[in-house]
Amino acid sequence: MSHNTFGHLFRVTTFGESHGPTIGCVVDGCPPRIPITEPEIQLYLDKRRPGQSRFTTQRREPDAVRIVSGVMDGVTTGAPIGLLIDNVDQRSKDYGEIKDRYRPGHADFTYDAKYGIRDYRGGGRSSARETAMRVAAGAVARKVIPGVTIRGALVQLGPNGIDRANWSDAAIDENPFFCPDPKAAEAWETYLDEVRKRGSSCGAIVEVIADGVPAGWGAPLYGKLDAELASAFMSINAVKGVEIGEGMAAAALEGETNSDEMRTGQGTPAFLSNHAGGILGGISTGQRIVARFAVKPTSSILTLQRSVDRHGDEVDVRTKGRHDPCVGIRAVPVGEAMMAIVLADAFLRHRGQVGDGVGWPFPRSP
């Protein structure tokens, strides 16, 4: 069962709510003797941390992570790694008025429908606050696959895309959007300021890229690398679509156009293109892995909306409080983390089933 656990051999279990005292996670199955420190994890948490620009929620959470188990003298021991973050800036009183009201687009109604009870304080368990633990676990996952580099970027903000000709990795960390196109980032600033001032919100598309993944990771048929990525990304708050390589656009292509031809390379085939996004048959090809996911606009908006309450009465709801005008922005480090977790798990499972040293060409083939 997988309610609050993700992964198999490298597996992450999270707990905690937006306005509880502490959120945490358990990273189980991490290989031993891997150096890992709190500052290394903090680095990634700081990328996701709110309140760093006017485009994210003003809730002030230092997100200071503590490693409480599984690490001794700075290296992992093979025991489960317990990670805890105390919540410090929850303001539950902000939420009193939506205690009984269902905010459109939120999980308020569905949690009540499922459980007959709902932690209304800041969204409770359904809050994106939980994603802090994903980022922390993702930092550990990266250490498990040291040859792999994972980077996320925002490639669309509301209706505004980027010009891929302008792509600059360096630019990603130089604007408040994780935008790789510096020109687009300027335009987005104007756009999102306008949206924010209107009390509205917008969606976004996040792209996550992994370089350095060797051929062979991912286990068909129901542990396919792309299926696990799809599950991982779709489990992030507000995500409504996931794409690998060409994604939905693959539908419009013909066989010749979509084909990734090969020529000989250095120890592995040199693919002449990457429409597949680095995954064929659920197994990595050795190319760059390219995935995207769409984040819907933040459901908390100032506009008065029609709704009902838990007593069955019709009410109008306006969501105040502190919110991100575009939750897609802070989803970038979360997407990176989920990619790292999926890949670390795929690596360990591959090593388990197949062992080290299989590759192309295949001296061990029969």
Add this chain to the structure above:
Amino acid sequence: MSHNTFGHLFRVTTFGESHGPTIGCVVDGCPPRIPITEPEIQLYLDKRRPGQSRFTTQRREPDAVRIVSGVMDGVTTGAPIGLLIDNVDQRSKDYGEIKDRYRPGHADFTYDAKYGIRDYRGGGRSSARETAMRVAAGAVARKVIPGVTIRGALVQLGPNGIDRANWSDAAIDENPFFCPDPKAAEAWETYLDEVRKRGSSCGAIVEVIADGVPAGWGAPLYGKLDAELASAFMSINAVKGVEIGEGMAAAALEGETNSDEMRTGQGTPAFLSNHAGGILGGISTGQRIVARFAVKPTSSILTLQRSVDRHGDEVDVRTKGRHDPCVGIRAVPVGEAMMAIVLADAFLRHRGQVGDGVGWPFPRSP
């Protein structure tokens, strides 16, 4: 671990290759005392069966399913249900020439890279032949959730979409494309004939709709209904993108537009729109569930393509044999089946964790 198993409490394990003697699956966890017969399963297999029009592969497989366990006197017993289908029209000799060659877009290279060995006969385990077992298991899954109706349709073939104003459920079964728009179906016929004659192929988008799902199914955070659907659909051969509700287009929307407002309904809120596709916070809302997935163009095309072989030599590959010019078409019943399996599993898990009878409004709330 989930290599060849899908689901948790209702779980399906498949085995078998394209050119082996038999393919099969085990449906475990199915509730007892559910009537199920071979003809009921056959009905769905016949929808997926190849060779029914010139637009699908000419391989002749009757796909006659046998129930070998778990059913007594026409009803399930609670024991695992074994389903077997014998392969009858495999022609392995067709594949001799691609024995050592990697067909671009196929999983040939990646299976070799992972396992150091590859069943080249008709794609072996990576063949879409396996999806017959998904359809069979899906037929059982439908019986577990009798109040739910699941229908799939092709909403885009290559670059050609449908006009939703023309949508007719009845039309879906009246053309070789599972196309709900009779006019589009005509145009598609011309288009695909042309593609087919060129020896090329095209992609497609499948939409799967579930009606009758009550509010409350799906278990956050990593067993979210949409995450499980994403994993299920992405595990289907050639799928590169998955969408729930607005899908990737949600990115371009603003909060007011994307919002699904509510008014009081009959025992459950009446949503005034369904941008969310029937899922909020990973839990069903009680609305129609709407999901889509994109299938890339069939990788087997007649055009000569550059590639390499398993010895590391550069070769040119042209894929002959019997193939679907658009694998997206036969993916429609497979998508329906995966939706059924996901929902049956979500239902059983929900009933396990929460029990029967929770709903809105909530008399059992504290």
Add this chain to the structure above:
Amino acid sequence: MSHNTFGHLFRVTTFGESHGPTIGCVVDGCPPRIPITEPEIQLYLDKRRPGQSRFTTQRREPDAVRIVSGVMDGVTTGAPIGLLIDNVDQRSKDYGEIKDRYRPGHADFTYDAKYGIRDYRGGGRSSARETAMRVAAGAVARKVIPGVTIRGALVQLGPNGIDRANWSDAAIDENPFFCPDPKAAEAWETYLDEVRKRGSSCGAIVEVIADGVPAGWGAPLYGKLDAELASAFMSINAVKGVEIGEGMAAAALEGETNSDEMRTGQGTPAFLSNHAGGILGGISTGQRIVARFAVKPTSSILTLQRSVDRHGDEVDVRTKGRHDPCVGIRAVPVGEAMMAIVLADAFLRHRGQVGDGVGWPFPRSP
């Protein structure tokens, strides 16, 4: 995968080491709207708490549990329940001298052999300290199955058994051994004092009984109730044997003697005996469930023992520090907890697969 997670639909994940700052667990899948408070959990922790008599370790741990998630206003919400206990009386300096030495009977050597690293402080992850979290999780599990009563008792201490004719449930809590036979308890006091003063240790047998389990729980074939109990008990530190009903003694019986005949009862068959321990075919019979497990003598003894160190040198080891002369005593509440967890999980899975209301006689039978 199940490294540090136990259970399926009701599942427990633990983390933390003997001498780390905090130990904790996540109880996932707990049904919603169940009242649970910290004092209720503390009650069971206090039974296991060390330092309550001269027969258990003198380490002073209040084992004060905090609920940090999953509970709101005193009832569960369906979200994962995070439970934390801070360690307060670890004295890691006691362990400096066994840092590189392998204590016979401990997991020192095997953790090093597996992981190439070992947390030597108080046994690290292999310490029975972790069982505190099992007890905490077990307290939650009990609330999931309110009709079920679970009691453990020590039925053998070293070579000394009890006289079952003297069995008194009340006596169990009136001596430092959880011994149901007051006379035996007196003799045990003398015996264990002598063992303790010699710096030695002894083994024990724990019996755990569950009353009120209805017929039908447990899922054959690999989720059999007895198989899950066996796994649960054997996962407790120092356990070397597990028995259901007659246990190992069943081997010596003949069919007529071992048989549990039936006559009609109140809504369920009245069994005339219970050699089976309440489980047939892996499914509960509706009778009392009876299980036992043997705990080996504490491996930490004052006698000088031959061993090796991690450098490969031969060394002699004497284990000082604070230890239980018989770890079997404090294993009683741990055994109860594992029984509760297994039953809660079996109940939820049964409800999921079969639904409420199945029983004997069977009005719903076909």
Add this chain to the structure above:
Amino acid sequence: MSHNTFGHLFRVTTFGESHGPTIGCVVDGCPPRIPITEPEIQLYLDKRRPGQSRFTTQRREPDAVRIVSGVMDGVTTGAPIGLLIDNVDQRSKDYGEIKDRYRPGHADFTYDAKYGIRDYRGGGRSSARETAMRVAAGAVARKVIPGVTIRGALVQLGPNGIDRANWSDAAIDENPFFCPDPKAAEAWETYLDEVRKRGSSCGAIVEVIADGVPAGWGAPLYGKLDAELASAFMSINAVKGVEIGEGMAAAALEGETNSDEMRTGQGTPAFLSNHAGGILGGISTGQRIVARFAVKPTSSILTLQRSVDRHGDEVDVRTKGRHDPCVGIRAVPVGEAMMAIVLADAFLRHRGQVGDGVGWPFPRSP
């Protein structure tokens, strides 16, 4: 979930009933490029095959296994291995009279209580017929761990034990009991003949030994090697107790006696004894692994027994048909198979989490 699946990275799913047309299993996660043939599997099935002496059931089942997937040209491909055995000698009419009657000691009542329906034909799913698939899967598992030798033996038949001084491995295959003590085997023959002629039955104790397991397999805390063995053995029909090393007798020992001291050995510590049965802290020590399980007497006996039927009426039941007077005998190859499956799974998981090459002494230690 684990209803009909055992194992994690090496995992076995079985299906089929005693009197259905076919029984089968899926072995998933088996590493690629392992040579395996039907005759190799058949070898082990023949050890378990009924009808080979007057001490086992006279049902004539050739148990001819077919590999239908996952193997190409005699080696595994990494795809799931489908194994099928057709039932040929089922005589369902023998069971008509127990259709509605609950045989004491059998799972008749509990299956009905759980599922509201029961396949009464030869015990249906609860029949030991399923263990044929365990033996087949175990044969594959052995190939995954080629350095490991697994042997089972019957060490007690009814009340009659063996004299361990007479132990002869060669003797095990030279009598109808898998008895390692030739003298005991003679006495058992007389004893069991007498039991059989009375229409009665007796229990037995099976010991399973694994040599060649390196130190380091097994993953604490809930994937402990001994916990997985306990679950594996207890899942076998009629098993009521499981022991590792000293087993239940460990309770009566004191610390000095139970201790396994160490001296330096060849690349690994040389243990001076093996009370632990080769497992410490849930991890293999590198010593011989020793486990035992008790099998209760066959519940099918000729003596008239008091019972009830599914209508709630009191009935008397005498079980005719073809039965083993001691099911413990044929449980020997089943026990070996479960040991092999547990070890193969532990090996793959260990390799996944830790990689190849960790051992004692530890050059890679920090």
